[in-house]
Amino acid sequence: MNKERTMTILITGATGFIGKYLCLTLLQQGHDVQALTRSESSLTQLTGFLQQQGAAMERFAALEGDLEKPDLGLVTLPNGIECIVHLAARFAWNLPEHEARHTNVTGSLRVAELARHLNCRLVFITGFMLANEAHLSRQGIQMSHPEQTDWSQVYRRAGGYEASKLESAFRLREFVARHGLNAVEVQPATVAGHGSTGDLDPAQPLYSLLDNLYHGRLAMIPGSPEHWLPLIPVDSLAQLIAAACTATHVPDTLLALDQNTPNLAGLLQAAAQLLGKPGPRRHLPIGVMKALLAIPGLPGLLKVAPESLAFIQTCRFDTSRTEQFLAQQNVQLPPFAQYLEASCRHYCQRLGVGGGAVTIGA
Numbered sequence: 064m065n066k067e068r069t070m071t072i073l074i075t076g077a078t079g080f081i082g083k084y085l086c087l088t089l090l091q092q093g094h095d096v097q098a099l100t101r102s103e104s105s106l107t108q109l110t111g112f113l114q115q116q117g118a119a120m121e122r123f124a125a126l127e128g129d130l131e132k133p134d135l136g137l138v139t140l141p142n143g144i145e146c147i148v149h150l151a152a153r154f155a156w157n158l159p160e161h162e163a164r165h166t167n168v169t170g171s172l173r174v175a176e177l178a179r180h181l182n183c184r185l186v187f188i189t190g191f192m193l194a195n196e197a198h199l200s201r202q203g204i205q206m207s208h209p210e211q212t213d214w215s216q217v218y219r220r221a222g223g224y225e226a227s228k229l230e231s232a233f234r235l236r237e238f239v240a241r242h243g244l245n246a247v248e249v250q251p252a253t254v255a256g257h258g259s260t261g262d263l264d265p266a267q268p269l270y271s272l273l274d275n276l277y278h279g280r281l282a283m284i285p286g287s288p289e290h291w292l293p294l295i296p297v298d299s300l301a302q303l304i305a306a307a308c309t310a311t312h313v314p315d316t317l318l319a320l321d322q323n324t325p326n327l328a329g330l331l332q333a334a335a336q337l338l339g340k341p342g343p344r345r346h347l348p349i350g351v352m353k354a355l356l357a358i359p360g361l362p363g364l365l366k367v368a369p370e371s372l373a374f375i376q377t378c379r380f381d382t383s384r385t386e387q388f389l390a391q392q393n394v395q396l397p398p399f400a401q402y403l404e405a406s407c408r409h410y411c412q413r414l415g416v417g418g419g420a421v422t423i424g425a
């Protein structure tokens with residue numbers, strides 16, 4: 064652990080949902096934060112949030128930059144950076160391959176190049192599907208020789224967003240190995256709301272799930288009783304990423320997911336109860352659901368992107384290394400029931416409606 068020393072940390076994607084909580088956590092820990100941002104309005108929202116939280120704004124600075132520009136569009140190289148956290152990505156469904164690649168793959172390599180140039184640690188954020196080797200093989204990734212992967216085929220199978228995240232992870236790993244970079248890969252599960260306030264951005268996948276439940280668009284449970292959608296509350300994830308920046312010894316990969324997330328049926332039942340709505344009880348195989356969603360207009364009507372179903376799987380993961388690291392860093396995940404309740408409460412407040420106000424297990 065190395066929490067007494069003040070560090071200077073550059074964050075890409077600082078204006079995003081995870082990024083804003085990471086900025087807050089690092090500032091609260093006394094570090095200096097430089098946010099790479101491309102949009103004035105996003106920056107205004109971020110600084111408004113940080114000010115509202117009472118963050119030490121004298122330790123915060125913004126740097127204009129864009130993943131899509133050569134050299135990230137940086138006019139001068141930032142000074143004194145000891146760690147870069149790479150969160151920025153185009154995070155959307157139905158992204159065309161060239162757009163997803165341009166931002167999420169080429170842009171990520173530009174960030175890695177900057178870390179190499181500055182000779183600093185790179186903490187890059189991928190996703191928990193990178194820990195599911197059977198899934199990666201099904202997508203067409205050559206696990207023993209990733210460089211031989213036909214990436215266009217992966218884009219056709221997985222869709223632009225997920226394929227570009229997978230491709231960027233493999234390309235970043237290769238870059239890190241080739242240049243001997245000090246790097247940590249963080250693989251988050253689907254992000255849930257803040258453990259106490261429940262703050263959850265409407266663009267987040269879990270928000271869409273709650274919205275579909277609330278509006279009765281989820282009549283059946285996708286998959287079998289073995290299927291699950293593991294979660295991680297945003298503030299715990301921010302603490303984990305902050306520790307990956309500041310700790311002296313960090314495992315090279317940190318899988319960030321709450322093992323206590325129940326199966327999808329249990330998650331939906333609990334969320335429906337909290338939202339005061341009837342939850343779905345019958346299962347629908349994922350294959351059948353995908354086939355239904357191939358019917359033109361249905362994804363829009365049901366507000367379900369076929370790509371999003373890929374995150375609902377039966378695979379269970381070994382998180383022992385992350386748990387050991389979290390324990391060393393004194394970071395504790397809140398109970399699942401607590402952050403799900405907070406997320407649902409926040410969703411209802413946003414909508415201006417009352418939820419079921421039921422505590423899970425009560």
Ligand SMILES: NC(=O)c1ccc[n+]([C@@H]2O[C@H](COP(=O)([O-])OP(=O)(O)OC[C@H]3O[C@@H](n4cnc5c(N)ncnc54)[C@H](OP(=O)(O)O)[C@@H]3O)[C@@H](O)[C@H]2O)c1
Pocket residue numbers: 075076077078079080081082099100101102105128129130131149150151152153154166170188189190191228250251252253254264266267268
């Ligand atoms: N949320 C999840 O459930 C989840 C799960 C696993 C992994 N992840 C990964 O975690 C990371 C952050 O996720 P998030 O939920 O915080 O996403 P988010 O809220 O959509 O934020 C995305 C961030 O990327 C920035 N960005 C997009 N294009 C950019 C560009 N061309 N140049 C510079 N910045 C750009 C955005 O800046 P603007 O404000 O300018 O748009 C924003 O700050 C992503 O890499 C995502 O793949 C997320």
